[in-house]
Amino acid sequence: MPKQARARRTYELALDAAAAEFSRHGFGNTNLQMVATRLGLTKGALYGHFSSKEEIAARLVAELDDVLRPLPDGAGQPAHRRLHDLVVSLADRIERDVRVGAAVRLVWEEARATGEQPAFWRRLRETVVQLVRQAQQEGGIDASRPAETLADLLVAVPFGVHYVAGATGHADVPGRVRAMWGLLTPLLRGPGAA
Amino acid sequence: MPKQARARRTYELALDAAAAEFSRHGFGNTNLQMVATRLGLTKGALYGHFSSKEEIAARLVAELDDVLRPLPDGAGQPAHRRLHDLVVSLADRIERDVRVGAAVRLVWEEARATGEQPAFWRRLRETVVQLVRQAQQEGGIDASRPAETLADLLVAVPFGVHYVAGATGHADVPGRVRAMWGLLTPLLRGPGAA
């Protein structure tokens, strides 16, 4: 079935609309009526693009992999720089890209309900640990600290800021993450770098 | 009054059971049937203790204030020590006390859905900012850093670790928070403290 251009556009809009609802209300509390209303469509029309509510969520979650792909302009950069870019862009996209925000919430809800580790988080942690190790070898990060703890800290920061962003009205989340990174810089450099 | 004592006990057990479900599935996806089954009661019996599902949630949320009350043995301690205790105990209780874990999730869901700042988070942030300022005056924390950014970082860490705890199978969350605090110590002390 060769999809028509309009259908493709509707599909993308539907994904955005669903992401906005999922991000706000979670999977279970989102109803397709609200999504359809956002789109100016009917529920039945949604069914032409997705076969179930779960499929919509799965599509959004599948796009999460993008945020882990090495940033295009990151090649050739030192590891500590790529680490900075990853952490900051993560905080940025979670807050600004509704699809990423929704996907993160969906993954989290699923993980809480089933108790299983989502593939995304495992890969994220592995990526960060590896970057930290690499940066330590390159001298960009103090090698005397355990890489795992550093990685946990660097992952916890953007998610933690996102998690409590409501406390400050979601005001300039990426800016605050950047400021935190500035705080952490001497810590990463190590005691001698002061 | 043994009758009232049993009722009181059932009430507490119901709160625990509800908390376990809320923590796992969130408010909307928790059904009272599961809670009643956990208790060995019927749904109707629950309504003898609570007038609605929302009331159960409200009771749990109301208990959240306890975690902000100054730790009993914290009086007379320096501010940076009380800060440490607050952050670590927060991470600890979120993970170990089902009621706190449930309340945190409920508050968060409410905040996401309505877009309003929960009172709990505002107070938490105020408390931490104040403690940081106090510690800076006492010399326990480097005064050259902005207190707000430091506070945001210190709040983000326990929540961030909690948020991504599923990635590591919830293994020793408090221990990892303590390790992170160890990492952050020199940062807090300031460059000259090395």
Next chain:
Amino acid sequence: MPKQARARRTYELALDAAAAEFSRHGFGNTNLQMVATRLGLTKGALYGHFSSKEEIAARLVAELDDVLRPLPDGAGQPAHRRLHDLVVSLADRIERDVRVGAAVRLVWEEARATGEQPAFWRRLRETVVQLVRQAQQEGGIDASRPAETLADLLVAVPFGVHYVAGATGHADVPGRVRAMWGLLTPLLRGPGAA
């Protein structure tokens, strides 16, 4: 859970109401709203007694076995007499007992859709074949005819009459089956019996 008397009564009434709808409209075209309306209940109330539409159908089908159980007053009777009773009572109950009528339709629809042989029909045919053989040994039925063909004929008659009963406005179906049996009697007795 000790069911209360009223619940038990509601359960039976629900089964009857559902049977009436199933018998008239088939499984797929029956909606629980109509069943509930018949009962003066709501759909939600039905859910307290059955967990799904399919379960209601299953309950009705399960009762079909009763019509195959040897008639209580049939013991000691000659086989050809019990055969007569079985065929006539079958036609009778299909037409008069809504539950049996519904179950027969449900079984038939299922068989048509899946292409599999329902257990009920297999047992019915086996029973009739066996009774025919026994009657032939006892001399009640002409032994020179193949038992299978006789059995098929004797099974086809009540179902066929039921199937086309609409052509005559369901007028006195059992009576007509009895008349047919009268016609078939000399056939069964054999040529010499005239």
Next chain:
Amino acid sequence: MPKQARARRTYELALDAAAAEFSRHGFGNTNLQMVATRLGLTKGALYGHFSSKEEIAARLVAELDDVLRPLPDGAGQPAHRRLHDLVVSLADRIERDVRVGAAVRLVWEEARATGEQPAFWRRLRETVVQLVRQAQQEGGIDASRPAETLADLLVAVPFGVHYVAGATGHADVPGRVRAMWGLLTPLLRGPGAA
């Protein structure tokens, strides 16, 4: 006009495809998507040939009259012979011609749901009664039996066999009907014909 010829062919194929689905699932449980898929068309294309689902069913039912038309080679035959041909060909076509099978099911469902006598059954019964009477006058059938009961029996047999055909895996239905007719022959001939 090859274009119209192809449309005509598609129309016939659509009727066959719909008949196959109607025969298997009944009217209400048949969805046009399955019919369209069978044809390699889309649902919308079906609406170029039929204006509604009901119209498709109506077309199939309308063709039912054909099976009542006197068999072309039956002219000049004695009535009891034409009766035999009618009964056997009826059983044959119901089982082998999907359109007839579907139409019979559709007519039956309609009759059950509305409680009205379908025209087809009335005409079938009239035809058979008349043929029986004629055969009795011609001496082909024992005149001492009531024609109506004989006709009911002769109609019930093919439909009854069809109805329970699932019990024997639809194995050689026409053959079994022929065998039954053989059994019934002496009955029809009367006692003196032995």
Next chain:
DNA sequence: ACCAGCGGGACGCCCCGTTTCT
């Protein structure tokens, strides 16, 4: 009296027959 259990009402997802655009 009291509480389990029965029933009510509402709605969410899914699905389908049908019409409207492209």
Next chain:
DNA sequence: AGAAACGGGGCGTCCCGCTGGT
């Protein structure tokens, strides 16, 4: 002609009164 959209339910499910057994 075919894809996209529409609108109307159907089943399942849930939260919650109300009432009849104990």
